[in-house]
Amino acid sequence: MQITLTQPDDWHLHLRDGEMLKAVVGSTAEHFGRALIMPNLVPPVVTGNDALDYKKRIEQAIKDTGANPAFKPLMTLYLTETTQADDVVEAAKAGIIIAVKLYPAGATTNSASGVTDIKNVMPVLSAMAEHGVVLCVHGEVTAGDIDIFDREARFIETVLEPLRSELPELRIVMEHVTTKDGVDYVKSASKNLAATLTTHHLMINRNHLLVGGIRPHYYCLPIAKREVHRQALVSAACSGDERYFLGTDSAPHTRSSKESECGCAGVFNAANTMVCLASVFEEADALDHLEAFASLNGPKWYGLEPNSGTITLQKTSMKTPIPERIPVEDDWVIPFDPARDIYWQVL
Ligand code: DOR
Numbered sequence: 265m266q267i268t269l270t271q272p273d274d275w276h277l278h279l280r281d282g283e284m285l286k287a288v289v290g291s292t293a294e295h296f297g298r299a300l301i302m303p304n305l306v307p308p309v310v311t312g313n314d315a316l317d318y319k320k321r322i323e324q325a326i327k328d329t330g331a332n333p334a335f336k337p338l339m340t341l342y343l344t345e346t347t348q349a350d351d352v353v354e355a356a357k358a359g360i361i362i363a364v365k366l367y368p369a370g371a372t373t374n375s376a377s378g379v380t381d382i383k384n385v386m387p388v389l390s391a392m393a394e395h396g397v398v399l400c401v402h403g404e405v406t407a408g409d410i411d412i413f414d415r416e417a418r419f420i421e422t423v424l425e426p427l428r429s430e431l432p433e434l435r436i437v438m439e440h441v442t443t444k445d446g447v448d449y450v451k452s453a454s455k456n457l458a459a460t461l462t463t464h465h466l467m468i469n470r471n472h473l474l475v476g477g478i479r480p481h482y483y484c485l486p487i488a489k490r491e492v493h494r495q496a497l498v499s500a501a502c503s504g505d506e507r508y509f510l511g512t513d514s515a516p517h518t519r520s521s522k523e524s525e526c527g528c529a530g531v532f533n534a535a536n537t538m539v540c541l542a543s544v545f546e547e548a549d550a551l552d553h554l555e556a557f558a559s560l561n562g563p564k565w566y567g568l569e570p571n572s573g574t575i576t577l578q579k580t581s582m583k584t585p586i587p588e589r590i591p592v593e594d595d596w597v598i599p600f601d602p603a604r605d606i607y608w609q610v611l
């Protein structure tokens with residue numbers, strides 16, 4: 265069996281900078297036409313100029329490493345409490361960025377410059393609503409007394425719903441939704457709300473992370489939830505509903521920073537996402553909706569044309585190996601182990 269799809273895009277990707285950028289960019293460029301690049305560098309990408317400079321560094325890394333030159337990075341800005349509405353609107357009008365990312369301060373990797381209270385960024389958000397600039401949200405509350413497994417649901421209730429009532433015209437993507445609450449909330453919205461789903465949250469639940477020993481390479485944020493939530497994510501992705509699309513959240517960290525006393529959050533799935541998705545959609549008897557999820561729904565939301573190229577996935581009789589670890593300086597990035605046997609390859 266073999267299926268050919270419009271070339272996919274990744275609507276949520278961490279490429280980092282410097283040597284890490286060079287090490288990982290080729291994995292995404294090999295299969296994807298475009299990717300929405302997350303701005304959580306240190307220091308973060310906050311102005312249009314920062315985004316232009318970062319884009320140039322990505323393009324240079326593509327050249328330097330011989331990665332697929334047709335790959336296009338699409339840029340975002342990191343929303344801080346000192347972000348100026350005019351800067352955001354100008355960067356969007358100039359085509360430098362297509363979205364702004366909201367990290368609640370302290371929610372995840374490199375989020376220290378994020379937002380402590382949504383009220384502090386309302387002028388920027390209302391300018392974005394007026395000018396149609398997309399807001400991508402890391403949808404978790406960060407209060408210390410809220411259980412880590414409840415943080416997404418609490419965010420919907422205490423931040424997202426009030427924000428959407430106040431600014432119904434703001435176009436929002438709930439990034440890396442991990443709960444049934446999240447997919448149901450998106451489904452219930454009549455307009456201006458979509459969600460990305462990651463490869464790993466479609467494949468692992470919290471048992472994979474915690475049973476039989478702690479598996480640091482499955483640790484990511486939002487944290488993997490119960491199986492019932494994973495099943496809800498699979499149903500959403502496989503439904504063909506245009507409000508759900510692929511954002512891998514591929515987030516490389518070195519092996520030593522993951523396998524540590526205080527390990528970093530992030531799963532590096534760029535190299536095997538497409539074969540993993542083929543397996544998930546096959547199991548759900550929904551291969552006919554894989555193209556919508558990976559290649560069509562995202563561009564439609566962002567008002568872009570789908571890619572003109574195609575990708576072909578073929579069912580194999582031999583088990584597909586996990587991609588090789590990637591050397592970075594004197595360390596490695598360990599690719600995502602999908603915790604099941606995969607029998608697909610990209611031709
Ligand atoms: O697991 C994660 N890793 N979640 C995020 O939100 C950020 C990302 C990273 O940058 O490493």
Ligand code: ZN
Binds near residue numbers: 276278302513515
């Ligand atoms: Zn992310």
